[in-house]
Structures are given as C-alpha cells and as structure tokens.
Amino acid sequence: MPTTTPAPGETVDCDEVVIADWVVPVDGSGRVFSPGAVAIEGDTLVDVGSTDQVLARRSPRSTTRLDGHVLIPGLVNAHTHLAMTMFRGVADDMDLAGFLGRVLPAEATVLDAERVEVATRAAAVESVSAGVTTALDMYFFCDAALAAGDEVGLRIMTGPVVLDATGPDGMGPTERMAWASGWLDDHPARRGWRPVMAPHSTYLVGREHLEATRELAAAHDATIHLHAAETLEELADVIGRHGAAPVELLDDLGMLGGRTVLAHGVHLGPDDIARVVARGASVVHCPASNLKLAAGIAPVPDLLAAGATVALGTDGPASSNDLDLLGAARLAALVHKGVSGDPTVVDAPTVLSMATLGGATALGLDDALGSLEVGKLADVVAVDLGTIHTRPVYDPVSSLVYAAGRGDVREVWVGGRRVVRDGGATGVDPGRVADELDALGPVVGSALGH
Ligand SMILES: [Zn+2]
Numbered sequence: 001m002p003t004t005t006p007a008p009g010e011t012v013d014c015d016e017v018v019i020a021d022w023v024v025p026v027d028g029s030g031r032v033f034s035p036g037a038v039a040i041e042g043d044t045l046v047d048v049g050s051t052d053q054v055l056a057r058r059s060p061r062s063t064t065r066l067d068g069h070v071l072i073p074g075l076v077n078a079h080t081h082l083a084m085t086m087f088r089g090v091a092d093d094m095d096l097a098g099f100l101g102r103v104l105p106a107e108a109t110v111l112d113a114e115r116v117e118v119a120t121r122a123a124a125v126e127s128v129s130a131g132v133t134t135a136l137d138m139y140f141f142c143d144a145a146l147a148a149g150d151e152v153g154l155r156i157m158t159g160p161v162v163l164d165a166t167g168p169d170g171m172g173p174t175e176r177m178a179w180a181s182g183w184l185d186d187h188p189a190r191r192g193w194r195p196v197m198a199p200h201s202t203y204l205v206g207r208e209h210l211e212a213t214r215e216l217a218a219a220h221d222a223t224i225h226l227h228a229a230e231t232l233e234e235l236a237d238v239i240g241r242h243g244a245a246p247v248e249l250l251d252d253l254g255m256l257g258g259r260t261v262l263a264h265g266v267h268l269g270p271d272d273i274a275r276v277v278a279r280g281a282s283v284v285h286c287p288a289s290n291l292k293l294a295a296g297i298a299p300v301p302d303l304l305a306a307g308a309t310v311a312l313g314t315d316g317p318a319s320s321n322d323l324d325l326l327g328a329a330r331l332a333a334l335v336h337k338g339v340s341g342d343p344t345v346v347d348a349p350t351v352l353s354m355a356t357l358g359g360a361t362a363l364g365l366d367d368a369l370g371s372l373e374v375g376k377l378a379d380v381v382a383v384d385l386g387t388i389h390t391r392p393v394y395d396p397v398s399s400l401v402y403a404a405g406r407g408d409v410r411e412v413w414v415g416g417r418r419v420v421r422d423g424g425a426t427g428v429d430p431g432r433v434a435d436e437l438d439a440l441g442p443v444v445g446s447a448l449g450h
Contacts, residue, residue, distance in 0.1 A: 006057045014041040015416070017060035019051050020382060022070040022396040025372040026356045030349065032396060038071060040378040043415040048372045066411065068386025070396040072352065073371050074133025074379030074414060075325045076359025079225075079263040079284040079313030082123035082137045082145060082156070083116045086440045087318035090448060096231050096293045103318055106447040107140075111168040115440055117144035122437040124152035125425045126323045130406035131381040133414045134359065134369060135323075136261060136284075136313070138198040138225055140169045142183075152427045153419030155379075157363060159183065159196035159222060162213050164206050177212050184220040192368040192377045192415065194223055201227040202238045202246040207253065214255050223259050223363060229272065230264035231295045247272040256281045261362050263313060264289075265303070266296040273299070273306050282309040282362035285354065287331040288322075289315030300336055301345040311362040312355045324406045329355045333401055348401040382411035 006012045016039070023036025025048055037054035039047035047054045087106065091099045116139065127135055134155040137145055142158040149156035160180035166172045171179060180197065187195045197217045199205040205213075205226075217224045228246040229235065235245050242249050247268065250256045258280035265283035268276070276283060285298050303310050312328050314320050320328075329351040336346040360370025368377050383404055385393050390403045412420035419426055425433075 011057060011059040014039045014046050014058045014060050016040045016062045016064065017054060017058055018064045018066065018071060018380065018382070018411075020066040020069040020071045021385070022393075023048065023372065024070060024072050024352070024397060024400075026073050026353055027371045027373050028357075034396075036071065038372055038378070038380055040380075040413065040416050043377055043417075045372060045374055045376050045378045045380075048374060064411070066382050069382045069384050069410065070400060071372065072131075072381050072383065072400065073356040074369070074381055074412070075131045075355050076311065076363065076370065077127065077132045077135040077314055077323065077325045078261065078282075078311035078359040078362050079286055079315055080123075080135050080137055080323060081139050081316030081318070082127070082135060082323070083119040083139045083141075084316035084318040085123045085126070085437060086110070086115065086119040086444055087316075088321055089318075090444065091318055092292075092321070094293075096295060097233060099293060099319060102448070106444060107168045109447045110440075110444055111140055113141045113144040115443070116141040117148045118436045118440060120145040120148035120156075121152060121428065122433050123317065123323060124149050124154040124156070125428060125430050125433050127154050128152060128412050128414070128419045128425055129409060129423065130324050130326060131383065131409040131412060132323065132325050133379040133381070133412065134363070134365075136196065136223070136225055136359075136363060138196075138200075140167055152425060153414045153417050155193065155414055157193060157196050157223065159187065159198060162197065162199035162205055162209050164204060164209055173209055177209070177216070181216055184216060184222060189221050192365055194364060195220055196223045196225050198225045201230075201234070202242070202249050203234050207242070210250075210253055210255060214253060217259065221259070223261055224255060225261045225263070227264055228262040229267045230290070231293075232267060235267055245272065247275055250281075251275045251279060259364055261311070263315070264295070264298065266290055266298045268299055268303070270302075273302055273308065276303070277306045277308050282311055284311045284313040284362060285332055286313040286315040286320065286328070287335055288320035288328055291331070291335070292321070293319055297335060297339050300332065301340060301342075304346070304350065309358060309361045310354050311359040312351070325355055326400075326404065326406050326409075330401055348397045351401055352397055378413050378416040380413045381409060384408045384410050
C-alpha cells in the first residue's frame with residue numbers, strides 16, 4: 001500500500017490533492033479540518049488534514065480546489081435492490097403485502113441478465129451522482145449488476161439470492177445452492193469488497209436453506225444479507241411457522257454473527273436488540289421505505305444506545321422510489337425526534353456516521369471504507385455548501401444533513417477513480433443510460449397488465 005509517511009520537512013509525491021473549505025473525516029474524533037485536504041495515490045488515501053499540513057507533506061501531480069465544498073467519506077447504501085429502478089413508481093401507496101403481490105409476479109416475467117444490467121447501470125449512475133460509493137445490493141443476476149457497477153464506478157456488494165421457490169432467474173433451490181457455492185469460489189473477498197449470500201427473509205426462506213446459507217457464507221467469509229422484522233405481518237407469519245420471531249430464529253440458527261446484515265429491523269423488542277448487540281449483527285435503517293409502506297419506525301435510538309451497529313439504506317427504488325442516501329439521512333435525523341419527543345436523538349453527526357462508517361462496519365469493510373483516514377480506499381465525496389439553500393455555514397455537518405441535498409454532490413471518487421465530475425457521471429453517457437431504462441417501461445407495463 002503506497003502510504004509512505006514523509007519524514008519531517010520532506011514532501012512525497014502523490015497523484016492528487018483535493019482541497020476544500022471543510023473536510024469531515026468521520027473517523028470517530030468528531031474533528032473537522034477547515035480548510036482541509038486529502039491526498040490520493042492510486043486507489044488509496046495517503047494523507048488527510050488541514051490544507052497547510054497536507055501541502056507541506058505532499059507534492060501532488062494534480063490539485064483540485066473546491067471552494068465552498070465539504071469533503072466527506074463516500075456514502076454506503078447498506079440495503080437496496082438496485083435493478084428495481086425498472087419498477088420505480090409501479091407499487092405506490094400500498095403495504096408490503098400489496099407491494100410484493102404486485103412486483104413479484106412482474107419480476108418473474110420481466111427479469112433477465114440484460115435487463116438487470118440496464119436497470120442497475122441506471123441505479124449506479126443515480127447512486128454515484130448522489131454521493132453513494134458503495135451499495136449492498138440484493139437482486140437476481142448478480143453478475144450483471146457487478147458489470148454495471150464496474151462500468152459506472154459504483155462498488156456493488158452482491159451475490160446469490162436464496163429463496164425456497166424457483167426464482168425469476170429460473171433456478172430452483174437445489175440448483176441455486178450449487179450455483180451459489182461455485183459463485184462464491186469464483187468471487188473471494190478482497191480489500192474493500194466481500195461476497196454476499198442473500199436469503200430474502202425468514203418468511204420466504206425456511207430452515208433448510210437458511211442453514212445451507214450459513215454454511216456457505218461461513219466457508220467463504222461472505223456477508224449474510226436479509227430482510228428481518230420489517231412488518232408486524234411478517235412477525236406473525238414467522239412466529240406461526242417457526243415458533244420464534246425472525247431475530248430469535250436467526251440466533252437459534254447461529255446466523256446472527258458479525259457478518260450478518262439485517263435490513264429494516266423495524267419491529268425489534270428489547271430481547272431482539274440484546275441478541276443483535278451480543279452476537280454482533282448489524283441493522284440497516286431504511287426510513288423512507290418503512291414510512292412509505294407504513295411498516296413502522298425502527299427503534300434506532302434504542303439500537304444506538306445499546307451499542308448496535310446501525311447503517312442506513314434506501315431499500316429498492318420501487319419501495320422508497322429513490323436511491324438518495326443523503327435524503328434518508330435527513331429523514332432519519334428528523335423522524336426519530338418526532339416520534340420520541342426528544343430533539344437530541346439521532347443528531348446530524350450520528351446520521352452522517354451511520355451513512356458512512358456505520359455502513360462500512362455493517363459490511364465488515366471498515367478497515368478499508370467508511371472514513372477519510374490514511375490507508376483506506378479513496379472514496380471521497382465533495383458536496384457544494386456554497387449554494388443559497390445551504391448558506392451561511394456555521395457547521396458543515398449541520399448544513400450537509402439538514403440543508404443540502406443530493407443535487408449538491410459535485411465530485412465523487414471511488415477507490416481514487418473520479419466517477420462524478422461537476423455533478424455528472426464520467427464512466428457512461430447518463431442520457432443513454434436513462435434512455436435504456438425508459439425503454440424497459442413497456443416491457444414492465446405489459447407484465448403488470450397495463
Ligand atoms: Zn429490501
């Protein structure tokens with residue numbers, strides 16, 4: 001790793017130094033450098049600090065100056081279904097059962113690898129343009145998603161979805177588990193990425209395939225990503241079938257360890273929270289999806305107080321209708337104040353940490369992602385705080401969470417690669433990507449009987 005530390009008084013070459021009015025490293029210290037800078041060499045951050053400190057130590061081959069901007073770590077969308085951009089807006093104003101009843105049959109007729117790649121490419125452009133540098137995706141045709149992510153520059157963590165039934169990819173459960181084993185062999189963990197096993201939930205996957213998932217994930221150091229405790233109907237269903245609520249069932253199955261990411265966690269009691277904390281699993285808060293489906297509001301203040309790792313997600317763009325993680329952060333900061341009557345809970349620094357380091361920790365990648373620290377991958381987002389709707393800036397974290405929006409994201413680096421420049425994705429033609437997504441509309445419409 002090119003993290004040579006200069007001797008006192010010495011300057012060391014690097015590829016790029018980015019200078020901004022504020023740098024918020026989200027490194028646990030709460031500090032802000034103003035003005036600040038980060039230095040990038042290859043895919044790695046080699047310096048972070050005040051502008052004077054960084055320029056005294058580094059001699060960059062190129063320099064980017066961003067007046068009025070704040071630099072933050074890349075946002076981590078820790079629960080989504082990227083390719084569901086193709087279903088955006090088809091299942092509004094209904095509950096989860098209604099949503100699934102409408103979307104699952106359409107998926108069975110519409111999905112193929114090519115369409116998933118088109119829809120994921122659009123999702124990847126939307127994501128990086130909103131400052132998201134890493135997404136934990138759950139969808140079929142994961143190889144198509146990885147190809148789309150590479151093209152755009154979004155780091156997508158994905159892998160086999162597990163169901164008890166035959167999926168839209170035509171694979172039944174036995175064939176699927178055999179394929180999953182081979183896929184995991186071919187996609188070993190590497191710096192800043194690990195493979196994922198995604199059993200949909202404890203209501204669509206029974207004990208047999210949950211246990212098989214546990215074994216495969218353990219053998220490959222894979223993340224386990226599933227929906228859990230999203231709705232009261234789910235709890236009643238799972239308790240009726242298994243005699244235990246989702247978190248208790250997962251604990252009984254030995255599936256609640258540090259590699260497990262629970263999406264939603266809306267309906268968690270004190271016993272569930274204690275299990276999550278004791279076993280080291282993470283919870284991904286998806287406030288926009290939970291509110292839109294009227295699923296409820298996750299006990300995020302209780303989870304944080306108990307010491308749980310809490311990340312943020314958008315969920316898929318068919319249930320929250322966008323991939324706006326900064327929007328989810330603001331919603332999280334607001335909704336818990338409203339329901340608790342306590343304006344101090346889930347404050348701005350806390351939601352920024354959930355959206356960055358919390359996500360990286362949930363994914364088991366906090367050694368490489370989630371904060372602006374020397375030696376980590378250079379995932380950096382510049383947000384313009386110089387606009388009329390963000391001025392004046394007394395506290396850049398307050399401005400970022402409570403006043404800025406995803407349209408203020410101007411520059412994004414993923415592993416040192418500039419994937420957004422002046423607000424536009426660099427890896428693809430965004431107009432062409434949008435046209436290709438639109439072209440899926442009639443296919444989806446006819447599957448829905450329009
Ligand atoms: Zn979901």
